[in-house]
Amino acid sequence: MMEMILVTGMAGAGKTSALDALEDIGYYAVDNLPLDMLEPFLQHCLEKGGRYSRAAAVIDLRSCHRYSELAEAYCLLREQYHNEIRFRMLCMEAADETLLKRFRTLRRIHPVAAKKFEGDLEKAIRFEHDELQVLRATADFLLDSSLISAAELKEQVKTAFVRSIADAMPIQVMSFGFKYGAPLETDLVFDMRCLPNPYYVPALKSHTGVEACVQEYVMDAPESKEYFDKVIDLLKFLIPLYIREGRTQLVVGFGCTGGHHRSVTFAELVSEELRKSNMHVITHHRDYKKN
Numbered sequence: 302m303m304e305m306i307l308v309t310g311m312a313g314a315g316k317t318s319a320l321d322a323l324e325d326i327g328y329y330a331v332d333n334l335p336l337d338m339l340e341p342f343l344q345h346c347l348e349k350g351g352r353y354s355r356a357a358a359v360i361d362l363r364s365c366h367r368y369s370e371l372a373e374a375y376c377l378l379r380e381q382y383h384n385e386i387r388f389r390m391l392c393m394e395a396a397d398e399t400l401l402k403r404f405r406t407l408r409r410i411h412p413v414a415a416k417k418f419e420g421d422l423e424k425a426i427r428f429e430h431d432e433l434q435v436l437r438a439t440a441d442f443l444l445d446s447s448l449i450s451a452a453e454l455k456e457q458v459k460t461a462f463v464r465s466i467a468d469a470m471p472i473q474v475m476s477f478g479f480k481y482g483a484p485l486e487t488d489l490v491f492d493m494r495c496l497p498n499p500y501y502v503p504a505l506k507s508h509t510g511v512e513a514c515v516q517e518y519v520m521d522a523p524e525s526k527e528y529f530d531k532v533i534d535l536l537k538f539l540i541p542l543y544i545r546e547g548r549t550q551l552v553v554g555f556g557c558t559g560g561h562h563r564s565v566t567f568a569e570l571v572s573e574e575l576r577k578s579n580m581h582v583i584t585h586h587r588d589y590k591k592n
Contacts, residue, residue, distance in 0.1 A: 302385065302386065302387050303343075303346060303347060303350075303353075303354050303355070303356070303385060303386045303387070304328075304354070304355045304356070304386070304387050304389075305343065305346070305356050305357070305358075305386050305387070305388050305389070306323060306328065306356070306357040306358075306388075306389050306390070306391060306462060307339075307357075307358060307360060307375060307388070307389070307390045307391070308320055308323070308357060308358065308359045308360075308390075308391045308393065309359065309360055309361050309368075309371060309390065309391070309392055309393070309436060309440075310361065310391075310392045310393030310394050310433065310436070310444075311361075311393060311394050311395060311400065311426070311429045311430070311433060312361065312362075312400075312404075312411055312412055312413060312425075312429065313395065313400045313403045313404055313409075313411070314393035314394050314395045314400070314444075314446050315393050315395070315444075315446040315451065315454045316332075316359045316361065316393050317332060317359070318451050318454050318455055318458075319391060319393060319444070319454065319455070319458045320332055320357060320359055321455065322454070322455035322456075322458040322459050323357040323458060323462060324357070325455070325459065325549040325550075326459055326462065326463050326471075327355055327471060327581060328355045328356060328357040328462075329346070329352055329353050329355065329356045329357070330356075330357050330358070331356070331357070331358040331359070332358075332359045333359055333360075333361075333363055333364065334358040334359065334360050334364070335360075335364040336360055336364050336365040336370065336371060336374060337364075339358070339360065339374065339378065340378060342356075342358065343378065343382065343386060347385060347386070362412065362413050362429065362432065363412045367432060368432040368433060368435050368436050369432075369435050371436070372435045372436055372438075372439045375388070375390060375439060376439065389441045389442065389462075390436070390439060390440040390441050390442070391440065391441070391442045391444060391458070391461075391462075392433070392436045392437060392439075392440035392442065392443050392444070393444050393446060394430070394433055394443070394444075394445055394446075395445060395446045395447045396445075396447040397423075397426050397427065397430065399446075399447040400426050401422060401423065401426065404422055405422075411425045411426070413425040413428060413429055442461055444457060444458070452547070456547070470540070470543060470544045470548055470549060470550060470551055470581075471549075471550050471551075471581045471582075471583060472540065472550075472551045472552075472553065472575060472580055472581065472582050472583070473550065473551070473552045473553070473582075473583045473584075473585060474553050474555070474568050474571055474572045474575070474582055474583070474584050474585070475487070475552065475553070475554050475555070475568060475584070475585040475586070475587055476510070476554075476555050476556070476557075476560055476564035476565040476567070476568035476585075476586045476587065476588070476589060477554060477555075477556050477560045477564060477587040477588050478556065478557065478558060478559040478560025478561070478564070478587075478588040478591070479492075479494070479556050479557070479558060479560075480558055480559055480560075481560065481587075481588050481591070483554070483556060484552075484554055484587065486552050487552045487553065487554035488551050488552050488553065489536075489539075489551070489552075489553045489554065490554045490555075490556060491532060491553070491554070491555050491556070491567065492556055492557075493555055493556060493557040493563035493564045493566075493567055494556070494557050494558055494563070495524070495528075496519060496522060496524060496525050496528065496557075496563050497518070497519065497521075497522045497525070497563075498557075498558070498562065498563065499515050499518050499519065499562040499563070500558070500559065500561070500562060502518065505518055505562070508562075509561050509562065509565050509586075509589045510561065510562050510563065510564065510565025510566035510567075510568070510569060510586075510589065511565055511569055511586070511589070515562050515565075515566060516566045516569065516570065519562065519563055519566040519567075520566065520570070528567075529567065529570065529571070532567070532571060533571065533574050533575075536553065536571070536575065537578070540580065553571070555567040555568045555571070559588065559591075560586070560587060560588030560589055560591070561588070561589050565586050565589050568584055568585075568586065569584065572584040
């Protein structure tokens with residue numbers, strides 16, 4: 302079932318930070334989506350699936366006249382798509398004095414003040430607070446950002462919406478060939494060039510580590526099995542520490558000479574093992590189709 306989180310609320314209350322936090326934990330994020338485009342967006346996500354199966358969008362008074370319009374549309378769509386989409390609404394707010402200070406400090410134009418109140422910031426904030434009453438009754442989550450930092454706000458959003466602790470930090474597992482250069486984006490790199498090389502086996506030379514024949518050859522060596530076990534133990538020790546530190550992504554690289562056999566084998570098998578622990582893993586083979 303698709304997941305859809307609607308982020309709404311007052312200008313200056315932290316909607317963009319909340320959306321960033323949702324994107325960090327795997328949601329496809331859209332800022333300032335027009336209310337009229339919400340249903341077409343949902344239909345597109347349902348048709349495409351994949352990366353759109355978990356989506357989040359900010360909709361606020363920039364694209365609708367009243368929050369009652371948004372609440373009504375949200376309830377209708379939630380009823381219409383209840384068998385296909387799990388809807389949740391996050392409503393953001395902050396105290397008047399906090400919002401006044403934020404806008405005056407940042408020297409940003411309040412979108413409602415510019416449209417409705419000829420630039421009067423205080424009137425715009427009071428208007429939004431009054432309008433927010435209908436959303437408070439509709440929202441699944443209310444978040445007041447008056448007394449918290451941007452980092453604390455993001456942590457609260459992640460805690461509320463992450464499906465599992467592992468989803469708090471996507472892990473990209475990639476293979477590469479050292480002959481093409483080590484990737485700069487990796488956080489951890491493991492060198493596979495010390496393991497038996499299928500390149501020198503004529504029947505395996507043209508195959509890659511995504512195939513069982515190559516994987517069986519590489520992993521048949523005792524040192525490969527021991528290397529694999531130590532890598533898994535290390536990653537399972539480190540990953541919770543990185544999550545606790547607040548890291549938004551971890552990139553783990555496995556390299557061999559050409560990036561065809563040993564590195565691909567380990568990237569595939571390590572990804573499979575981490576997924577068994579319900580970790581959010583993305584596997585990427587940079588060089589295995591070269592030559």
